[in-house]
Amino acid sequence: MQKKNGPVVALDIGGTKIMTALFDADGKMQAKDVRQTMAVEGVEAVIERVLAAVRDIIRNNNVSQNQLEAIGIACAGGIDTGRGVVVTPSPHLPGWAGLPLADIIKDKMGVAAYVLNDASAAALGEQRYGVGKGIKDLVLLTLGTGIGGGIIIDGKLYLGARGGAGELGHMTVEAAGPTCGCGNTGCLEILASGTAIVTDAVARIRHGEKTALSAVSGGELEKITVEMIGEAAKNGDRLAQDVIARAAYYLGIGMVNIANIFNPEMIIIGGGMAGLGEMIIAPGRKMVEERAFSINSRGIQIVKAQLGNEAGVYGAAAFALDMGRK
Amino acid sequence: MQKKNGPVVALDIGGTKIMTALFDADGKMQAKDVRQTMAVEGVEAVIERVLAAVRDIIRNNNVSQNQLEAIGIACAGGIDTGRGVVVTPSPHLPGWAGLPLADIIKDKMGVAAYVLNDASAAALGEQRYGVGKGIKDLVLLTLGTGIGGGIIIDGKLYLGARGGAGELGHMTVEAAGPTCGCGNTGCLEILASGTAIVTDAVARIRHGEKTALSAVSGGELEKITVEMIGEAAKNGDRLAQDVIARAAYYLGIGMVNIANIFNPEMIIIGGGMAGLGEMIIAPGRKMVEERAFSINSRGIQIVKAQLGNEAGVYGAAAFALDMGRK
Numbered sequence: 001m002q003k004k005n006g007p008v009v010a011l012d013i014g015g016t017k018i019m020t021a022l023f024d025a026d027g028k029m030q031a032k033d034v035r036q037t038m039a040v041e042g043v044e045a046v047i048e049r050v051l052a053a054v055r056d057i058i059r060n061n062n063v064s065q066n067q068l069e070a071i072g073i074a075c076a077g078g079i080d081t082g083r084g085v086v087v088t089p090s091p092h093l094p095g096w097a098g099l100p101l102a103d104i105i106k107d108k109m110g111v112a113a114y115v116l117n118d119a120s121a122a123a124l125g126e127q128r129y130g131v132g133k134g135i136k137d138l139v140l141l142t143l144g145t146g147i148g149g150g151i152i153i154d155g156k157l158y159l160g161a162r163g164g165a166g167e168l169g170h171m172t173v174e175a176a177g178p179t180c181g182c183g184n185t186g187c188l189e190i191l192a193s194g195t196a197i198v199t200d201a202v203a204r205i206r207h208g209e210k211t212a213l214s215a216v217s218g219g220e221l222e223k224i225t226v227e228m229i230g231e232a233a234k235n236g237d238r239l240a241q242d243v244i245a246r247a248a249y250y251l252g253i254g255m256v257n258i259a260n261i262f263n264p265e266m267i268i269i270g271g272g273m274a275g276l277g278e279m280i281i282a283p284g285r286k287m288v289e290e291r292a293f294s295i296n297s298r299g300i301q302i303v304k305a306q307l308g309n310e311a312g313v314y315g316a317a318a319f320a321l322d323m324g325r326k
Numbered sequence: 327m328q329k330k331n332g333p334v335v336a337l338d339i340g341g342t343k344i345m346t347a348l349f350d351a352d353g354k355m356q357a358k359d360v361r362q363t364m365a366v367e368g369v370e371a372v373i374e375r376v377l378a379a380v381r382d383i384i385r386n387n388n389v390s391q392n393q394l395e396a397i398g399i400a401c402a403g404g405i406d407t408g409r410g411v412v413v414t415p416s417p418h419l420p421g422w423a424g425l426p427l428a429d430i431i432k433d434k435m436g437v438a439a440y441v442l443n444d445a446s447a448a449a450l451g452e453q454r455y456g457v458g459k460g461i462k463d464l465v466l467l468t469l470g471t472g473i474g475g476g477i478i479i480d481g482k483l484y485l486g487a488r489g490g491a492g493e494l495g496h497m498t499v500e501a502a503g504p505t506c507g508c509g510n511t512g513c514l515e516i517l518a519s520g521t522a523i524v525t526d527a528v529a530r531i532r533h534g535e536k537t538a539l540s541a542v543s544g545g546e547l548e549k550i551t552v553e554m555i556g557e558a559a560k561n562g563d564r565l566a567q568d569v570i571a572r573a574a575y576y577l578g579i580g581m582v583n584i585a586n587i588f589n590p591e592m593i594i595i596g597g598g599m600a601g602l603g604e605m606i607i608a609p610g611r612k613m614v615e616e617r618a619f620s621i622n623s624r625g626i627q628i629v630k631a632q633l634g635n636e637a638g639v640y641g642a643a644a645f646a647l648d649m650g651r652k
Binding site: 078079080087088136137149151153154158159160161162163164165166167168170171172173174175176177182183184185186249250253256257260261262263264265290291292293294295296298299300 | 488511620
């Protein structure tokens with residue numbers, strides 16, 4: 001079949017939001033749309049919302065369905081990219097286990113569809129459009145509610161045998177550590193994610209420690225967010241500084257492991273928590289220098305992601321364009 | 327320059343022995359030679375011994391120096407493969423830091439020379455000639471005095487930005503664990519290597535625990551080896567079984583991490599300690615099944631290496647042949 005070389009639609013389906021973007025055949029973003037996932041309404045309702053978003057963005061930009069080359073979909077969870085199936089869904093997308101997402105979208109839209117894990121998509125996005133442009137070997141970590149990862153080897157996204165590669169948040173760094181949501185023990189995610197920071201702060205407040213966070217949250221501890229903790233830390237709050245330092249320490253251990261395992265040119269820190277900036281990144285950079293093999297630490301760049309929450313659609317677009325032209 | 331397509335010599339330089347092998351242009355091993363490294367005599371003496379071994383094996387097999395296509399060298403330590411330099415030498419090769427090994431051999435032999443880490447070479451060897459034949463994505467661990475690693479991605483050896491990739495023995499799995507020889511903390515190597523097993527056994531015997539090992543070693547605890555411990559474990563010795571189980575547990579954590587990070591088709595366990603067989607491998611296989619993401623554990627093969635101590639020369643030969651024909 002002759003390849004079309006037409007525009008592609010990229011989607012990033014998360015537990016909270018669906019981002020949809022239209023890219024021209026040269027890989028340039030033309031338009032973007034964000035709507036709520038409302039996953040509680042069930043799989044079919046979300047799929048309908050995804051299809052509506054795709055139809056809207058092409059119609060609004062005068063692209064017809066048969067001009068489309070492909071649809072690329074970044075999706076939270078463990079994705080079998082070869083089959084286009086959601087194997088281990090995100091806890092925020094209940095009921096998605098086993099969903100043949102690529103086939104569903106392909107059938108409804110009449111165009112090739114590809115699904116990949118959202119952190120893998122973010123890594124590809126940053127490598128093609130962001131801070132990792134021109135870098136051949138890089139690893140990206142997305143820090144948020146959980147911790148995801150994406151691996152670029154020799155300029156290409158590495159997905160492993162089935163698309164499950166890059167689950168760097170589920171690397172055990174503390175064998176005797178707490179049980180993670182994934183069932184494994186002492187994972188980076190349970191020790192260094194946004195959830196870990198908030199849980200740690202709340203536990204210490206409940207334990208009677210003094211902090212500005214009690215007032216900021218109006219005493220409603222369940223309202224404490226990573227952003228609040230970051231703000232309090234900047235203002236000198238000791239507890240806030242401590243819990244961020246603890247997460248940064250474990251993140252540093254993860255970075256040392258990544259340096260020793262991959263000898264990458266660059267480690268990119270993305271996700272909402274990257275907003276904490278140097279507070280969360282700098283300690284790890286120092287640990288890599290001190291603890292990794294010198295051959296692995298020399299020249300390594302450890303930097304903040306550049307594309308923010310658009311990294312997923314950029315990566316999904318690049319993936320769809322690559323797959324379409326293989 | 328026209329490529330020669332001639333035979334290659336492969337070397338595996340370790341702290342104890344130098345293995346030299348001659349391969350024909352089709353990559354078939356023609357001859358093999360093993361001699362002592364005697365590293366204490368200094369770098370120059372070892373280099374002379376290496377050169378003598380190369381000259382002997384080609385002369386004995388009626389190959390002239392100018393027929394040779396290349397020399398491939400697997401070497402212990404952190405190797406900058408691009409520059410052919412030993413960056414972080416093995417503790418058993420003192421004085422090798424900064425040694426431009428590839429250039430030295432190239433200058434003396436008048437033929438292209440390539441150096442790579444010995445565990446990376448073993449991974450490539452197993453993938454081309456051993457248990458990993460036909461497998462595209464695999465990870466190999468060499469268990470011995472230390473723990474090394476090698477990574478095959480898409481059928482090719484992955485070395486990272488400078489050749490330092492694959493240091494899987496220096497992945498922290500116990501953040502609060504003991505300090506490793508490399509300076510990092512709680513590395514897989516300090517918890518699961520042969521050295522770790524022996525150290526653990528001796529400490530427990532010194533602590534007064536009863537074991538058949540006291541008699542086997544004639545009371546000279548410094549003579550206890552992993553092989554003795556393995557034998558005692560097979561004979562039902564509780565202490566021996568315990569220390570092996572502890573190492574196997576940490577090795578299992580390492581395997582779960584490898585599964586979640588790489589989603590490989592296969593994990594290969596090589597090195598001297600692979601001789602312990604299922605005793606050291608089976609617990610990890612079970613842990614991968616229980617703890618890794620299902621997309622990463624499904625279908626994964628966790629197997630013993632096939633080439634024994636020849637894996638390094640096989641890999642060095644494959645690397646030299648690949649590089650010569652790029």
